[in-house]
Amino acid sequence: MVTLFRIINITFILGSTSVILVIISLFTPLFSQAIVYIFSLLPLPDMPAAAMSSPPTAYVVLGGGLTNDHNNQIILNRYSLNRxxxxxGAYHDLPLPIVLSGAEAPWLGQWLMEHGIDGLISENASMNTCENARFTAKRIPLRHVYLITDSYHMARARRQFALNGINSTPLPAPLPVRRDWMKPAHNLSHSRRAVYEVAAYLRDVIRPQMDCRHANDVTSQQLLTPRGNAAKDSDE
Incomplete structure (x- = not known):
């Protein structure tokens, strides 16, 4: 009986210590860096051999949200702007077609054209990550792309593109604030983003989104027509 109580006591102490350490790590770069590392180890679904062997032929930029400026005009939020x-930057190093995916596509396209990049391909019907992949696959035949989103969203996005037969090489965009040991609030914003993506990834695996429409349910006209003034703050 004494041994049992000692085991329970030790287990409680170790468990409590672990919880405290995890909570503390949320305010440091450690937690979010660990999540990104774990994400990088996750395998992708099987893809066609051609997708695995072909080089990237385009950049795909996933929208990260819209916001309003001081004049109440819709603009890219900081997530989308960084993407x-x-x-x-990638285009100027290696010019390839750029595919813009999401309701933010018109604003992304405007920003890129203002910075000397044209010949853009837009898909602005999608409203979540699953639709980003499905509608991009419908919009243009692609086997392998450079995928641009933030490092937390990357694993979930790459999985969705793989499910639609598109291989991807990640090109992570930075978050609006950087990790910094001296700035706990910045680290906590990274930790929140990491926790959200862990939950979303598990949801996509265990119980996929029911509102992720099949690409065949959306007409080509919808894929090319701007979606009004819808705005979102982060990936779904």
Whole structure:
């Protein structure tokens, strides 16, 4: 009986210590960095051999949300802006077609054209990550792409593209704030983003989104027509 109580006591102490350490790590770069590392180890679904062997032939930029400026005009939020900047930098190093996916596509396209990049392909009917992949696959035949989104969203996005037969090489865009040991609030924003993506990834695996429409349910006209003034703050 004494031994049993000692085991329970030790287990409680170790469990409590682990919980405390995890909570503390949320305010440091450690937690979010660990999540990104774990995401990088996750395998992708099987894809056609051609997708696995072909080189990337385009950049695909996933929208990260819209916001309003001081004049109440719709603009890219900081997530989307960083993705546009990442695409522009990559394009200037290696010019390839750029596919813009999401309701943010018109604003992403405008920003890129203002920075000297044209010949863009837009898909602005999708409203979540699953639809990003399905509608992109319908919009243009692709086997392998450079995928641009943030590092937390990347694993979930790559999985969805793989399910639609598209291989991807990640090009992570930075988050609006950087990890910094001296700035716990910044680290906590990364931790929140990481926790959200862990939950969303598990949801996609265990219980896929019911509102993820099949690409065949959306007409080509819908894929090309701007979607009004819808705005979102992060990936779904």
């Amino acid at each position: 546009a900047r990442t695409a522009a």
